Amino acid sequence: MPSTQQVIETVTKTKQYSATDYSAFPNSDGHFGPYGGRFVSETLIYALDDLQRIYNQLKDDSDFQAEFDKDLAYYVGRPSPLYHAERWSRELGGAQIYLKREDLNHTGAHKVNNTIGQALLAKFTGKQRVIAETGAGQHGVATATVAARLGLKCCVYMGAEDVQRQSLNVYRMKLLGAEVIPVTSGSRTLKDAMNEAMRDWATNVDDTFYIIGTVAGPHPYPQLVRDFQAVIGREARAQCLEQTGRLPDALVACVGGGSNAIGLFHPFLGDDGVEMYGVEAGGDGVETGRHAAPLNAGIPGVLHGNRTYLMEDENGQIIETHSVSAGLDYPGVGPEHAWLKDLGRVNYVAINDEEALTAFRKTTLTEGIMPALESSHALAYAEKLAPTMSPDQTIVVNLSGRGDKDILTVAKIDGINV
Amino acid sequence: MSRIGTRLQDMKAHGRKALVAYIVNGDPYPEATLPAMHAMVAQGVDIIELGVPFSDPMAEGPVIQKGHERALVHGTSLKGTFELVREFRKTNSETPVVLMGYLNPIERMGYKTVAETAAAAGVDGLLTVDLPPEEAAPLKSELTAVGLDNILLLAPTTTVERARRVTALATGFLYYVSLKGVTGAGHLDVDAVKSKLAEFGQLTELPMCVGFGIKDPATARAVADLADGVVIGSVLVSKMGDLADASADDIAAAVGDIVGSIRLALDA
Numbered sequence: 001m002p003s004t005q006q007v008i009e010t011v012t013k014t015k016q017y018s019a020t021d022y023s024a025f026p027n028s029d030g031h032f033g034p035y036g037g038r039f040v041s042e043t044l045i046y047a048l049d050d051l052q053r054i055y056n057q058l059k060d061d062s063d064f065q066a067e068f069d070k071d072l073a074y075y076v077g078r079p080s081p082l083y084h085a086e087r088w089s090r091e092l093g094g095a096q097i098y099l100k101r102e103d104l105n106h107t108g109a110h111k112v113n114n115t116i117g118q119a120l121l122a123k124f125t126g127k128q129r130v131i132a133e134t135g136a137g138q139h140g141v142a143t144a145t146v147a148a149r150l151g152l153k154c155c156v157y158m159g160a161e162d163v164q165r166q167s168l169n170v171y172r173m174k175l176l177g178a179e180v181i182p183v184t185s186g187s188r189t190l191k192d193a194m195n196e197a198m199r200d201w202a203t204n205v206d207d208t209f210y211i212i213g214t215v216a217g218p219h220p221y222p223q224l225v226r227d228f229q230a231v232i233g234r235e236a237r238a239q240c241l242e243q244t245g246r247l248p249d250a251l252v253a254c255v256g257g258g259s260n261a262i263g264l265f266h267p268f269l270g271d272d273g274v275e276m277y278g279v280e281a282g283g284d285g286v287e288t289g290r291h292a293a294p295l296n297a298g299i300p301g302v303l304h305g306n307r308t309y310l311m312e313d314e315n316g317q318i319i320e321t322h323s324v325s326a327g328l329d330y331p332g333v334g335p336e337h338a339w340l341k342d343l344g345r346v347n348y349v350a351i352n353d354e355e356a357l358t359a360f361r362k363t364t365l366t367e368g369i370m371p372a373l374e375s376s377h378a379l380a381y382a383e384k385l386a387p388t389m390s391p392d393q394t395i396v397v398n399l400s401g402r403g404d405k406d407i408l409t410v411a412k413i414d415g416i417n418v
Numbered sequence: 419m420s421r422i423g424t425r426l427q428d429m430k431a432h433g434r435k436a437l438v439a440y441i442v443n444g445d446p447y448p449e450a451t452l453p454a455m456h457a458m459v460a461q462g463v464d465i466i467e468l469g470v471p472f473s474d475p476m477a478e479g480p481v482i483q484k485g486h487e488r489a490l491v492h493g494t495s496l497k498g499t500f501e502l503v504r505e506f507r508k509t510n511s512e513t514p515v516v517l518m519g520y521l522n523p524i525e526r527m528g529y530k531t532v533a534e535t536a537a538a539a540g541v542d543g544l545l546t547v548d549l550p551p552e553e554a555a556p557l558k559s560e561l562t563a564v565g566l567d568n569i570l571l572l573a574p575t576t577t578v579e580r581a582r583r584v585t586a587l588a589t590g591f592l593y594y595v596s597l598k599g600v601t602g603a604g605h606l607d608v609d610a611v612k613s614k615l616a617e618f619g620q621l622t623e624l625p626m627c628v629g630f631g632i633k634d635p636a637t638a639r640a641v642a643d644l645a646d647g648v649v650i651g652s653v654l655v656s657k658m659g660d661l662a663d664a665s666a667d668d669i670a671a672a673v674g675d676i677v678g679s680i681r682l683a684l685d686a
Contacts, residue, residue, distance in 0.1 A: 029552060039521055039548045041477040042584070043598055046575035185483050186473060198476050203599035205575065302521045302548065303474060315495040316526030317473040 022269040022345075025336070030219020030306075033342065036335035038218040040305045043202045047210075052220040054121060059227060064120065071116045072231060075149075076106045078113075080232075082239035082396070088366045095249065095389035097382055099369070099399040100236045100264065109372065109401030110232060110260045111142035115211055117228030119146035122209035129153040129208045133197040135162055135190035135256070136327035136374070137169025138401055139213030144178035154178040157196045159189035162326050169405055187320045190330050194304050214257025215334030218305030222334050229263025236396050237267050244394055250275040250385060253398035254377040255295070255348065256328035258337045260400035265346060275347070278337060279381045281323035282350035292321035294333050295341050295348035303331070308338040324353040324409065325373035327401075355380040360403060360410065372401035373409065421542045422514040422567050422590040425464055426625040426646060435684045436647025437462060437638075438627050439677055440518060441654050442469035442485040443502055444494025446662035446669070453666045454658075455506055457674035459513050462681030465627075467545065467649065470499050470519030477547045479602035485655040488662065496523040496532070500539040507540035514542040516569055516590070521549050524557065533560035543567030543590045551580075551587045558587055571595050572618055572626075574610065585622040593649065594618070594628045596641065602652030606631035608640045615644050635683030642684050650680060 030036050038048060058064040072078040081104065085097045102110040115132075122130055130152050134140030140156040147154035156173055160182040163170055173180050186192035194217075201210040215222045215229070240248050251268060253261035255278040268274045283291035291297065294309040301310040303318060311319050311331040323329045340346040351359075356373055359380035364370045371379055375398070382397045389395070403410075411418045419427070429436045439458050443451050455466055471489035475482065496519070503515055517536065524532050524546065536544065543566055549557065551570060558568045567590030572581055574597065585592065596611050597603055615626060628641045629649025638648045654673050661669045 037553050038550065039553055040550065041547050041573075041595075042550055042571040043477075043573040043575055043595060045550055045552075045580065046573075046577065185480070186487070191474060195474050195476050199479070199600045202477065203603065205598055301525050304476070305548070307525075310522070312522065312526065314526070315493075315497070316523035317490065317495075318522070319473075 026219060026223050030223070032336045032339035034300070035307050035338040036219055036222055037307055038305060039302045039307065040198070040218045041202065043205070044198070044218070047201065047205045048218055048220070054124060055220055055224050058121065058124060068117055068120055072113065076112050076116060077104065078231065079235045079239070080104050082236055082243060084243065085367050088363070089386065091366065092383060092386040094386035094391065095393040095395045096391065097386055098240065098248070098394060098396045100232060100396055102232060102260065102398060102400045103369070103371065103375070103402035107142050107145050108404065109138045109142065110229060110263060111139045111213060112145065113231055113263070114213065114225050114228045114259060115139070115142040115146045117224070118209070118211040119150055122152065122211070123150060125209060127207055127209040129155070129204065130211050131155045131157065131197050131200050131208055132211045132213060133157045133190065133193040134213060135159070135193070135329055136325065136405065137162070137166040137173065138327060138405070140173050140178070140180070141169055141176070143211050144173040144176035147178065148176045155200065156180050157183050157193040157200070159187070159193045160184045161188040162190065165409065166326055166405065168408065191318060214259040215262050215336060216257045216304055216306055216308065216332055222306065222336055225259055226262045226266055226336065229259050230266045232260065232263035232398065233265060233267035236264060240394065240396060247271055247274055248396040249273070249389065249393040250277065250395045252277045252279060252378045252382045252385065252395060254279045254328060254374050254400060255333060255337060256281065256292070256330045256374065257332070258334035260398050262334060262336055264396070264398045269345060276345065277381055277385065278346050278348045279377045280348060280350045281325055281328035281377060282352035283322035285352045286350045290322040291350065292323040292329050292331065293350040294331060295337060296350045300338065306335045308332050308335045309341070324356060325377065327372070327374040328377065349381055351377040351380040357410070357413065359383055364403070369399065370403035371399055372403050373406045375400045420565065420567050420590060422465060422516070425514050426591055429464060430625065430646060435642040436464040436625070436627060437677065437681055437684055438465040438467055438629070438647055438649040439463045439654060440467040440469055440649060440651030441658065441673065442471055442482065442489050443499045444471060444489030444492050445485040445655065446488045446658050448492050448494060450658070450666045450669045451502055452505055453670035454673050456510065457670035458677045459510060461674040461678035463513070463677050464647065465514045465516060467516045467518045467651070468499060468503070470496050470517050470523060472520040472523060475520060477600055479600040479652060481602045481652040481656045481659070484659055488659065496527060500535050500541070503541050504539045515540065516543045516545055517541055518545040518547065521546050529557050529560040533564045533566060537564035537566055541566065543569050545569035545593060547571070551583050554587055569593055574598055574614055578617060578621070581618050581621055585624065588624060591625040591627050591646070592618070592622065594626055594645065595630045596628050597631050599630070601630055603631050606637060611641060612644050635679050638680045639683040639686065648684070
């Protein structure tokens with residue numbers, strides 16, 4: 001059998017997957033080239049098989065799709081607008097920047113697209129309890145929200161560090177009836193919350209549905225989360241055609257686990273003329289080692305059920321990540337991103353904390369839109385990219401969430417006690 | 419036949435049940451592990467399962483997670499674990515040693531290097547918790563090439579159809595996870611174990627050892643009646659955590675005592 005490295009080299013050299021093949025992945029056992037798969041203990045395999053069977057049965061079912069679409073329209077408020085940031089674009093003097101306004105969704109971020117979808121799957125299974133992991137708290141809030149609406153018991157695992165720095169979201173989840181369980185093992189952040197959620201699932205697999213918040217984890221999660229989030233890209237594609245008469249020249253989205261980015265990118269993967277930029281969290285700067293940018297500075301390995309790029313030490317231990325944005329503070333990334341990187345289809349770049357904070361302020365002051373610190377990474381990259389392009393070109397940036405949750409963080413950096 | 423196979427066959431021939439004991443290498447500090455291994459052997463352990471610490475031990479309960487954390491503070495690694503086994507083999511060539519851990523450290527070192535270094539160090543088999551049969555073929559072929567056993571898990575949720583696939587790839591013995599949950603959980607149901615083992619026993623000639631949730635001599639005895647052997651782990655790692663500041667001799671004596679009490683129950 002070839003090693004991971006050999007597979008990667010073969011895939012990269014031969015570019016054996018033409019653009020039109022993107023929708024055919026993952027393959028039936030959950031692989032995106034050498035990435036993805038299902039690396040979990042035996043206890044969970046049955047639950048994953050079961051989930052996959054249910055998803056395969058429902059994903060092309062017109063009643064299921066109709067219910068999903070209805071919830072997205074009337075509960076989430078879709079379609080989210082594609083907004084031409086004219087003032088900011090004019091200032092930058094380059095490409096026209098359009099913002100895909102996921103911040104306007106119910107609960108304030110793209111996360112709810114996925115939790116609506118998975119909650120419908122949970123409802124179909126009849127399981128009465130849902131669990132989730134959360135970093136910044138957005139996915140936890142989105143899960144608690146759909147659980148409240150469906151009357152399901154909800155437990156959210158959150159790193160003890162994140163519970164401290166995202167106290168507002170913790171209280172929101174509690175108001176929504178969820179139990180928030182602080183995780184004190186390991187580095188006490190998102191990755192440890194995911195470990196703990198997996199342990200809960202292994203223990204309570206009979207009555208519990210695990211709502212994973214990003215396009216990572218064991219197959220079929222990367223696939224089904226992507227499919228639920230792809231509504232972002234489908235809408236953006238149609239809206240861009242309608243507003244500009246053609247497809248965008250570039251897409252920009254932040255990448256932690258990568259769900260908002262894959263949601264925007266996926267419907268465009270076959271459009272050769274559309275350049276794509278996934279923006280990782282550069283933290284103090286990729287060169288300092290204190291960052292959360294596995295696609296920029298990591299290597300392939302196995303964590304949380306899938307093979308992907310990881311941040312790890314020379315012994316294969318996962319290392320701590322650093323980012324001002326809790327939602328990007330994750331040492332891995334969705335396997336499809338790993339594959340798209342190797343194929344050269346998407347460019348993965350990094351934006352450090354300071355640049356993201358500058359973009360947070362800039363977007364707030366110039367457009368009157370306060371972005372989440374996660375999304376601010378994408379905005380900061382767009383700010384670099386736009387001036388290198390001409391005014392008749394278009395960039396679509398995924399404004400994946402709103403910044404209300406980050407006000408305390410920014411105030412603290414400013415030395416202000418709110 | 420491998421050291422594992424020989425030992426288990428021998429046990430069976432004498433109508434005895436195998437005792438498999440798990441501790442984490444480097445827990446609570448590196449100098450404690452080797453004396454603990456020898457003490458456990460002296461008190462009647464048949465197979466040592468040496469945990470290779472990992473930063474994200476997804477299948478472990480809180481007790482063993484802490485064991486991994488204590489070991490990682492001292493920088494315990496897969497490479498260091500091979501060195502430890504080499505030391506152990508200087509005075510013990512009989513007791514099989516299985517390394518139990520997670521895939522990423524193995525991926526980092528490379529399957530071939532891991533297999534060859536492990537074999538040279540005197541390791542007998544690998545149990546990689548997050549490597550189900552669907553993904554196991556590449557590592558298994560490297561292990562087979564150097565004569566190492568590939569220990570796989572069966573769970574209460576494993577269907578008979580899947581169990582066929584598992585048993586086809588496993589060598590040495592099969593590790594039956596006695597409950598839905600993580601290591602050290604407290605809800606082992608002996609009757610449920612019995613019916614599953616009866617089902618799986620039809621599929622394979624491999625010995626079956628049962629672990630997860632075996633805490634005391636009585637449970638060990640009850641489970642042993644259904645299987646070829648039992649695995650204890652959390653009860654030992656918990657003791658090591660309690661004795662984190664004790665001398666290596668004291669730690670060795672304490673885990674030896676636990677092992678001795680279970681051995682007694684198994685032989686009764």
